[in-house]
Amino acid sequence: LNQETDGMRLITERQVQQYVTIEAIIASIELAFKALDRGQSAIFPVVSGTGSDPANFIGVKSGRDGSTGMFGVKAGAYNPFNRQRGMKTHTSVTLLIDDLTSTPVAVVQADYLNGMRTAAADALAVRELARADAATLGVIGAGSQAVFEIEAIMTVRKIERVLAGARSLESGENFARRVQEKLGLRVELASIEETVRDILVTVTPSTTPLFDSAWVRPGTHISAMGADNVGKMELPVDLVAVSQLYVDYPDQAALIGEAQHVFNAGHISLDQLRERSLGALLNGRVAGRLSPDAITVFDSSGIAVQDVAAAQTAVTIVSAAEPALTEDFNRP
Amino acid sequence: LNQETDGMRLITERQVQQYVTIEAIIASIELAFKALDRGQSAIFPVVSGTGSDPANFIGVKSGRDGSTGMFGVKAGAYNPFNRQRGMKTHTSVTLLIDDLTSTPVAVVQADYLNGMRTAAADALAVRELARADAATLGVIGAGSQAVFEIEAIMTVRKIERVLAGARSLESGENFARRVQEKLGLRVELASIEETVRDILVTVTPSTTPLFDSAWVRPGTHISAMGADNVGKMELPVDLVAVSQLYVDYPDQAALIGEAQHVFNAGHISLDQLRERSLGALLNGRVAGRLSPDAITVFDSSGIAVQDVAAAQTAVTIVSAAEPALTEDFNRP
Numbered sequence: 001l002n003q004e005t006d007g008m009r010l011i012t013e014r015q016v017q018q019y020v021t022i023e024a025i026i027a028s029i030e031l032a033f034k035a036l037d038r039g040q041s042a043i044f045p046v047v048s049g050t051g052s053d054p055a056n057f058i059g060v061k062s063g064r065d066g067s068t069g070m071f072g073v074k075a076g077a078y079n080p081f082n083r084q085r086g087m088k089t090h091t092s093v094t095l096l097i098d099d100l101t102s103t104p105v106a107v108v109q110a111d112y113l114n115g116m117r118t119a120a121a122d123a124l125a126v127r128e129l130a131r132a133d134a135a136t137l138g139v140i141g142a143g144s145q146a147v148f149e150i151e152a153i154m155t156v157r158k159i160e161r162v163l164a165g166a167r168s169l170e171s172g173e174n175f176a177r178r179v180q181e182k183l184g185l186r187v188e189l190a191s192i193e194e195t196v197r198d199i200l201v202t203v204t205p206s207t208t209p210l211f212d213s214a215w216v217r218p219g220t221h222i223s224a225m226g227a228d229n230v231g232k233m234e235l236p237v238d239l240v241a242v243s244q245l246y247v248d249y250p251d252q253a254a255l256i257g258e259a260q261h262v263f264n265a266g267h268i269s270l271d272q273l274r275e276r277s278l279g280a281l282l283n284g285r286v287a288g289r290l291s292p293d294a295i296t297v298f299d300s301s302g303i304a305v306q307d308v309a310a311a312q313t314a315v316t317i318v319s320a321a322e323p324a325l326t327e328d329f330n331r332p
Numbered sequence: 333l334n335q336e337t338d339g340m341r342l343i344t345e346r347q348v349q350q351y352v353t354i355e356a357i358i359a360s361i362e363l364a365f366k367a368l369d370r371g372q373s374a375i376f377p378v379v380s381g382t383g384s385d386p387a388n389f390i391g392v393k394s395g396r397d398g399s400t401g402m403f404g405v406k407a408g409a410y411n412p413f414n415r416q417r418g419m420k421t422h423t424s425v426t427l428l429i430d431d432l433t434s435t436p437v438a439v440v441q442a443d444y445l446n447g448m449r450t451a452a453a454d455a456l457a458v459r460e461l462a463r464a465d466a467a468t469l470g471v472i473g474a475g476s477q478a479v480f481e482i483e484a485i486m487t488v489r490k491i492e493r494v495l496a497g498a499r500s501l502e503s504g505e506n507f508a509r510r511v512q513e514k515l516g517l518r519v520e521l522a523s524i525e526e527t528v529r530d531i532l533v534t535v536t537p538s539t540t541p542l543f544d545s546a547w548v549r550p551g552t553h554i555s556a557m558g559a560d561n562v563g564k565m566e567l568p569v570d571l572v573a574v575s576q577l578y579v580d581y582p583d584q585a586a587l588i589g590e591a592q593h594v595f596n597a598g599h600i601s602l603d604q605l606r607e608r609s610l611g612a613l614l615n616g617r618v619a620g621r622l623s624p625d626a627i628t629v630f631d632s633s634g635i636a637v638q639d640v641a642a643a644q645t646a647v648t649i650v651s652a653a654e655p656a657l658t659e660d661f662n663r664p
Contacts, residue, residue, distance in 0.1 A: 006344040006441055008425075013338045044379045047394055051403065051431045052372075058434070060405055062379055062392050071383065073392055075405050075427055077434035085433065093340075093436040095407055095427055099383045101417065102390070102409035104425040107439040109338055 011108040011311075015318045022116055022123075022152050024317060025310050029120035030282060031067040032309035036249070037279025040066025041305050043249060055080055063304030064099055065312075071097045072308035074110060090114070090144075094311040108311040115145055117310035118302055119152035121248055121278060122201060122223045125298035127156035128281055128288050129246065130199045130221040135160040138195030139187075140210050140234075141203035141226065142166035142175035149201045149225065151183055157199070162187045165195040202226055202234040213239035218293035224258040228301040233261055235297065241267040243297040244290060246281055248306075250274040257301035341438040343643075347650045348444050354452065354484050356649060357445070357642050361452035362614060363399040364641035365580070369611025372398025373637050375581060387412055395636030396431055397644075403429045404640035406442065422446070422476075426643040440643040447477055449642035450634055451484035453580055453610060454533060454555045457630035459488035460613050460620050461578065462531050462553040467492040470527030471519075472542050472566075473535035473558065474498035474507035481533045481557065483515055489531070494519045497527040534558055534566040545571035550625035556590040560633045565593055567629065573599040575629040576622060578613055580638075582606040589633035 035041050041064055048059040062073040074094040082089045092110035097103065137159045139146050150162060162179070164187045166172035176187040196215045203225040204210065213236040216222070222243075226234045240262045247253035250273040254263040262268050268276075278298065280286045289296050367373050373396055380391040394405040406426040414421045424442035429435065469491045471478050482494060494511070496519045498504035508519040528547045535557040536542065545568040548554070554575075558566045572594045579585035582605040586595040594600050600608075610630065612618045621628050 006346060008342065008344070008439075008441060010340060010342040010439065012340070040384070042381060044381050044392070045377075047376045047379055047392070049374060049376050049396070051434065052396060052398070052401075053432075056431075056434060058403055058429070060376070060379070060392065060394050062407075064381070064384060066384070069384075071390055071407075071409075073405055073407050073427070075394075075403075075429055075436070077403075077429060079434035082433060087433060087435070091429070091434045091436060093427060093429070093439075095405070095425060095439065097390070097407055097409060097423070097425070099388075100385075101414060101419060102383065102388060102411035102423045103419070104407070104423060104441060107340075107342065107425075107427065109340060109436060 008104050009106040009315060009319065009324055011106055011314050011318050013109045013111055015322065016109065016112050016314050019317050019321045020113065020314050022120065023155055024313055025116040026120040026123050026152060026155060028309040028313040029117060029306055030124055032065050032305040033124065033279040034282050035066035036305050037277060037283050037285065038066070043304050061304040061307060063308065065305040065308035068309055068312040069099050070105070070308050070312050071099050072304060072311060074304065074307040076114065094307050096308065096311050096315065106311070106315045108314050110307065110311060113310050113314055115148035117306040118145060118225060118300065119148035121300050121306060122149055122225055122298065123152035123156045124282065125223055125246060125278060126153050126199055126221060129296040129298065130157060131219050131289070131292055134198035134221065136163065136197040136199065138163045138165065138197045138200045139203065140165045140192060140195055140200070142171045143203065145225065146175065146203045147178055147182055149203055150179060150185070153199065153201070154183070163190040163195045163197065164188070165190055165192040196220065204234060205232065206234050207231050208233060209236040210234050212236065216295060218295065221296045223298045223300065225300045227256065227258040227299065229256050230260065234258060237261045237265055239295065240297055243295040245297045245299065246276050246278055247273060247299045248278050248301060249303045250277055252301050252303060253299050258299040340436050341647060341651065341656055343438055343440040343646050343650050345441045345443055347654065348441065348646050351649050351653045352445065352646050354448055355487055356645055357448040358452040358455050358484060358487060360641040360645040361449060361638055362456055364397050364637040365456065365611040366614050367398035368637050369609060369615050369617065370398070375636050385413070393636040393639060395640060397637040397640035400641055400644040401431050402437070402640050402644050403431050404636060404643060406636065406639035408446065426639050428640065428643050428647065438643070438647045440646050442639065442643060445642050445646055447480035449638040450477060450557060450632065451480035453632050453638060454481055454557055454630065455484035455488045456614060457555055457578060457610060458485050458531055458553060461628040461630060462489060463551050463624055466530035466553065468495065468529040468531065470495045470497065470529045470532045471535065472497045472524060472527055472532070474503045475535065477557065478507065478535045479511055479514055481535055482511060482517070485531065485533070486515070495522040495527045495529065496520070497522055497524040528552065536566060537564065538566050539563050540565060541568040542566050544568065548627060550627065553628045555630045555632065557632045559588065559590040559631065561588050562592065566590060569593045569597055571627065572629055575627040577629045577631065578608050578610055579605060579631045580610050580633060581635045582609055584633050584635060585631050590631040
């Protein structure tokens with residue numbers, strides 16, 4: 001036992017960014033979704049509220065992940081005032097507790113990891129659902145999460161062109177520069193209409209549809225990553241209603257995901273939605289794309305087992321790369 | 333900024349036990365209850381569930397504490413199987429996140445701290461409510477929490493005798509030995525009836541009254557520390573109904589505290605209970621003991637602001653005693 005940490009480990013942002021690859025996170029997120037579908041996991045209710053400033057949002061996601069044998073709690077915050085402070089607007093930190101012995105195992109700084117775990121679900125959906133010949137990736141949204149989405153999808157599909165639709169030329173150019181720096185990849189700036197091609201990822205905080213359903217050609221796959229709260233919306237309801245829809249976690253998707261709108265409009269019941277989970281798709285319990293002309297939609301709202309699996313993967317990888325201190329350097 | 337921890341600190345059980353005193357925790361818990369009563373804090377809904385073994389319980393308490401400017405999340409677990417493993421049956425760990433900037437600040441191993449923060453509320457209630465001449469302390473329950481209760485109450489009152497009522501002679505003798513070792517104090521083993529004296533602390537997982545209300549003399553103060561879930565109960569309902577009742581957090585007490593039974597029986601309304609908080613008592617907004625003959629009851633179910641305030645106190649004290657590493661020892 002490591003005396004200094006009483007056996008508990010702190011995994012830092014620096015360590016996550018240095019050692020943890022998107023491939024490792026995609027592999028762990030696949031196992032987590034499969035275990036969830038097999039009934040080996042549990043998602044606890046999401047708690048959310050504000051900081052003392054009501055514009056400052058905090059959410060607590062917790063659950064038990066059967067694929068890692070860990071219970072975890074992620075506290076995620078959104079702080080719009082941090083922009084002026086030159087600080088991150090989104091922060092995440094995940095606690096891991098051993099399911100069997102209830103022993104706290106690690107705390108993982110999860111700002112970067114949160115981007116990866118979200119994009120990993122998207123990549124799995126694209127791998128399962130996009131047409132075999134899909135080679136153009138469109139992205140709507142120019143925030144930091146969109147960079148993770150491109151990176152993750154590039155690992156599962158051979159993408160020839162990346163088209164980015166942004167609110168302004170300035171944000172589009174900033175985004176293209178960030179993708180170039182991180183991924184060494186050229187992004188073409190495009191109108192929203194042009195981005196709607198083979199594979200489309202939407203990753204915005206929108207509350208109204210980002211485009212007209214008439215723009216969507218047969219055979220498109222869309223991953224709607226933005227909606228994670230009541231009222232959020234990126235896609236036209238009539239498009240989702242006629243698509244092959246898949247969701248990360250049906251009970252949550254019906255409340256806060258893109259699926260809330262087709263659910264509220266009566267296009268799909270909760271029982272039907274429960275047969276449309278990513279885990280069931282990965283386990284082969286439900287069919288994937290039924291024809292080359294089908295429009296497939298994946299709705300991600302983000303769930304605790306992703307946080308747990310990603311954090312445990314970070315602990316495993318970082319612990320191998322940098323064994324914990326075994327002497328008590330801190331003792332005076 | 334400390335590179336190795338990206339500014340985040342891990343406070344260990346060893347550090348808490350070595351440096352953090354009950355006096356410091358009582359002082360911080362008083363500030364937390366006062367801030368809560370002034371409307372400067374927020375308690376988020378409690379989330380609870382089980383491990384993959386349904387006998388293994390986990391609870392997540394979160395909230396924002398105005399006295400420290402911190403948001404916090406405590407994951408607390410009860411694992412009955414750990415007894416056979418020679419491990420702790422109760423584990424706690426608390427995350428602290430700065431309210432203003434949403435920055436994760438620390439993770440605190442809180443097994444010992446949890447005992448202190450619970451007992452601190454009890455000590456504050458005893459200080460405010462017990463008769464000035466109360467000199468005998470009775471304790472029902474012989475677990476590790478009862479040791480913290482005695483330690484905390486000794487700091488606010490001059491206690492001449494401590495009487496302990498336990499389920500069996502063996503557990504009573506074990507308990508007396510643990511109190512002797514930790515506090516250097518002699519505990520007299522007694523019948524349950526004998527323990528009901530000037531000040532009584534009940535700290536059991538009971539679901540039925542521990543004694544008959546006829547045994548309680550006028551002028552007694554009782555702190556009921558056990559009830560923290562639906563169905564838990566330590567005191568006779570008729571006794572609580574005629575007492576001056578105070579609770580840590582009215583909305584929670586009505587659901588899971590000792591107060592749930594008088595509330596469910598219609599003896600007290602939620603509005604009335606909301607005028608009976610420990611914070612209001614400490615702020616002087618409600619009266620304390622009305623006569624030497626009154627029976628006063630304090631009902632503790634445990635709230636997130638206690639966890640936050642105690643954890644921040646631990647961070648402050650430990651950081652002063654053992655400054656964090658400023659070099660990156662872990663880097664290979």
